[in-house]
Amino acid sequence: MPYGYWGKVLIIDAEHKRVSELNLDEDFYRNFIGGRPAVANLLLSRELHLVDPLSSDNEIIIFTGPLTSSMVPGGSKAIWAARSPLTGGYLDSAVGGKLPYHLKRTEYDGLIIKGSSKRHIFLEVINGQVEFKDADSLWGLGCFETEEKIRQVYGSNPSVSCIGPAGENKVHIAMVHTDFYHQVGRGGIGAVLGSKNIKAIVIEGKKNPVLYHPKELFQRSVELIRNRADSQQIQFRLKFGTLTTLDLNQKLGIAVGHNFQTGIASRYDIDMNRDYIKEHYVTKNLACLGCPVPCGMGSTIEEKGEKTIIGGPEYETMGLLGTNLDVSAEGLLLLNRDCDDLGLDTISAGNILGFLMEAQEKGDLTPGDLGLELKWGDTEASRKVLKMISERQGLGDKLALGVRRFAEEMCLNQDRAIHVKGLELPGYDPRGSTGTALEYAVADRGGCHRRARPLQKEQEDDEFRLAYEGKGQYVADLEDNRAFLHALVLCDFLPKRYGLKVDELAKLVNLATGWDMTSEEALNIGAKAIQQARIFNLKCGVTAKDDTLPGRFFKQALGEGASKGFNIDEKGFQLMISDYYVARGWDCNGVPTDETLKKFSLEGFQ
């Protein structure tokens, strides 16, 4: 058994109520480390591109890494993966909470959940022992009540992941709620769990993995935490969480407004800003287990005379459900809570609501079509639509398929359906950041802001922010770096705040594993995650034609704010795509060349 790992994955067959093990040797871990590269490899080797995403043949793969729950700052994450019902292609989604800690201590490096149960069940995975429990009494409940009821039996220590009505009804934008406030948000993984008739997963582990140099890894981690505790960056993060992102986006004119038409948050000076939300609603910081920067905002609002607690908001939710729809801060919190309870991804849900509001405003869809009038800023009507989607009532049945398929099936203007590869876009308008435009277009799981973050350098240099030249290699390099973090599995937010660059992280991996990993090897494994995901997508029929952006960004300039008048230039965009393909070693059709496959030892997946 390699240091830092258990050398095996637990396979849970929900259909036959059996468990088995998949043994993985040290070569596997040295080649893929864990997290994203590992799940991408398993999706390919288990041929999940051949399955219908919502059939019993699809599998959910949950994987940790060598630094998961090791005390290294940010090691409180795990990766979930499956073939996505929303995009039809590759999907991974990270989550924190208590799950990574407990999963790493089950004596397994990950779980594979296969098959569909005939009855409603929840899984109890305690120290690697699996029980298939009856979930009839939980079926139909919202995420909060489900977690609460489970915790009445299991207490506050274990990890509890569950789905709400959206997951049960196989809504394609359904998420998995984990340990209050945390979500496996993107791509409809909640629908995959629902299709297996699994309401929840309780995980508790007490077996500690054997590390190569545990004392030194611990001491190094604790030193880092203590030395940086009072840094401005960390204190700022503790104070506002991710809410400060709106300040930058508003300044650059790349906030989202009115279904990606304006580039600004119109209520920024009223209540849609970090200070107002912090002062009026945020009650408490909330943390992932073992995280030294508890950046979660726990809020409280009063509704009908009763206090309701809300995990959030964080920036993406603030962007898509808040600024995008022009609702008040209180409206944002209510929509945030509803999505979390119903089990809907807030990014995707906000996009769908924005699309509907614009469609009604422009007369493409009548209030009669939807069953209600839906105007910008209307929280209560939005809440009704969220319920319709999660319960698939009326037009909600079609909305549940995501904005791309809804627009297609209703023959509505697809330029206004804001997605890439079917995954709805997050809270950065790409017209004011060409790097973000490229990041969205080529991201393996579809429109995603967590693969590169090109704004890091762009925000300091307006010329570079709007340039098309030099972006291909730039985004590819950032992606490799991020994919390495997601192999370990580390939170995106923390390494930078602790000054942890790739070489330093590789040293920490070596303390856990006893390896002699270099930064070059580390980044190569990051790149391998992206190559494998690309191959998986190609096998799913997600190809170069899908490496694009919604028509709106090419045809319509931003209407307001600092990036007013900018749109994406077709030729410039194609230049970025071509440069990116070259940087990745792909041919002009976006297919990895034989040489590239050989370089990454992926010829077997051709």
Added chain:
Amino acid sequence: MTKSLRINLTSCAQCGLCTLVCAERLAGISDLYLGAIRVESALPSSYKTRLHYCLQCAKAYCTDACPQQALKRGDDNVVYLDKESCNGCQGKYLCVHACKYQGMFTDSRFSYPLKCDLCAGEEPRCVSICPMKAIKLA
């Protein structure tokens, strides 16, 4: 005057770092179930947090309950456990049950209870690690 930990429960973000660093000192591994300070969350129904730890009580029920006299108050007024003398009362852990504040813990991997000794004179680890600065020695 007895020193003990003072905790601002409103600030506590329930990250559990206090437990993990404490466990590393007591048991050599950062383990959620081996620390002498434990966080109990009421989420998702409420933000209420409870922290369980030894209060170094002036009248310590644990010392009175110990048949081996393994729990003794030191010159610094901290109650220390002499692991050599402790036999866990053959699994009965009388001290743990005598504590009225759920401030001592057991785990099947250890034959003695897990108890806070304020890091035996050094700066308590939980105090220095807490990102919310919610734990103080007073």
